[in-house]
Amino acid sequence: MITPNLHYGDLKDSYLFYHISQKVQAYLEAHPEAVLYRMGIGDVSLPLCPAVIDALHQGVADQGSKSTFHGYMPECGAPFLRQAISQHYGRRGVTISPEEVFVSSGASDELGDLLDLFDRSSSALVMEPAYPAYVDANIMAGRKIIHLAAGEENGFLPLPDEQTEGDLIYLCSPNNPTGAVFSREQLQKWVDFANSRGSIILFDAAYEAFIQDKALPHSIFELKGAENCAIEICSLSKTAGFTGTRLGYTIIPKGLTRQGMNLHEMWVRNRTTKTNGVSYIIQKGAAAVFTAEGQRQVRENIRVYQDNARMLMDAFDQLGLWYCGGKNAPYLWVKCPDGMGSWEFFDYLLEKIQVVGTPGEGFGACGEGYFRFSTFGSPQDTREAARRLVKLLGGK
Known part of the structure; x- marks a missing residue:
């Protein structure tokens, strides 16, 4: 049975x-x-926006001509889109290689799929209030969940202390649901904590485009040491209105390792095993988001x-x-x-x-x-x- x-x-x-x-x-x-x-x-x-619509139309036209037709796309993302995203980070002073960018059909998919990289014995630290999928995905996996309370007393931005524990740490900034945003100093404390105990931060940056304060970090990779402890999950859903079009991307540094296993290489193997890549047409539209226009x-x-x-x-x-x-x-x-x-x-x-x-x-x-x-x-x-x-x- x-x-x-x-x-x-x-x-x-x-x-x-x-x-x-x-x-x-x-x-x-x-x-x-x-x-x-x-x-x-x-x-x-x-x-x-018009730039995306024009690019989508061009992508459709490309599929109608033998010389520009695309069949299966690279499972980890089209080189032209990975390059565009890498350059987008570079304009903000963050060095990310195109190979460290993984294109997906959306941040929600990645937040669940990334759990494949970690044994079920790994605990998950979730700050409450939290996006419900963080909790549900780990319940489905049978993983121990540690709830870290947030409230008005800390502006719904809790920080680690000597009692804090958790192997996987979910951080979302700007936060869903609270809208609270970690300062550079606050986020550095989480990076330092993760590095001190070998934890991995799953950093949900789906709403970073809404940050207006120039002093606030858009990416966790703006923080010292984040390349040794963090994975960043991004989305074009709210940034560019792709909620129905579906495209996201995940950053996994090449040097991110645990217990002799390279998480970047593991994710390449995961994607090439479990996916056939994102549509050429959609990736064509997404690349237009990262142009100046x-x-x-x-x-x-x-x-x-x-x-x-x-x-x-x-x-x-x-x-x-x-x-x-x-x-x-x-x-x-x-x-x-x-x-x-x-x-x-x-x-x-x-x-x-x-x-x-x-x-x-x-x-x-x-x-x-x-x-x-x-x-x-x-x-x-x-x-x-x-x-x-x-x-x-x-x-x-």
Whole structure:
């Protein structure tokens, strides 16, 4: 008799965003005329920029001609895209070789697949509140999970101390869900900690393009010693609107080793065994993101989301609500008013003003009493949601 992976039985009953969609669907069935203002799930609302569209069209045209046709792509990424990403890091003063760049169909895929590199006996340190997939992927693998609490007292940016443990360390900066961003000094403490005990940092940099403060690091490889302890996972989903187009990339330094095993070489073997590479057409579009014109155009879109953040921050400032995020991140993490629970606040906003956000409890126990707002909606919807929030909560 075959035995299934029994660790799936340890997962929570429903994934956070599935549970939200069920609640929203039930509300719409009861109120079919309702217009919802969706400030919850982090999907983008602006289309791909013209430079990317032109490159995608060119990629399609290339596939229609024998001289430019591409079949299977290199499993680790097309050389032209790996080179473009390497040069993008170089313009920020970070030396990454093209061979250290691995192209994928998205950061979410990589965050799960990278666990193949580590034995199940390796523990995972996850800061709460956390992106739920960090926890779920390790539960599925049967790995011990260590939860590190974060809160207002440390700005939702906990640092290691003598009691901290964990073989795999998940860091996300700018953070999802809190929007908090590690300073250079704070991130250096995590790098030094990882190097002191032989841990590996899985650094989720999916939102680095939203950092406005020039003093804040965009990449963990800006920190001394990170090449000896870190893997960086990036995405074009929020940077360039690739949520439906799908492309990400992972940086694994060539010299990253543990117990005589080279993690870079291991990942090459993993990718060449388990994948057939990402579509030429998609990689062609992705390369356009890293051109001068592509960078200018994606920055224009990001500015729209940053303006949305300012609208929400202005509303929360008027209401006197505690929050973090917004300035350097596409999320705002707000303390629920009047001691309300996070799911209670979700229901309250949905019923009273048709605004949909994300209950903090869905990101772990430390998220209870907080609420995440996304800035990826349209400016019109964001402005109306902010107005409704001020009107509803200003009278409480």
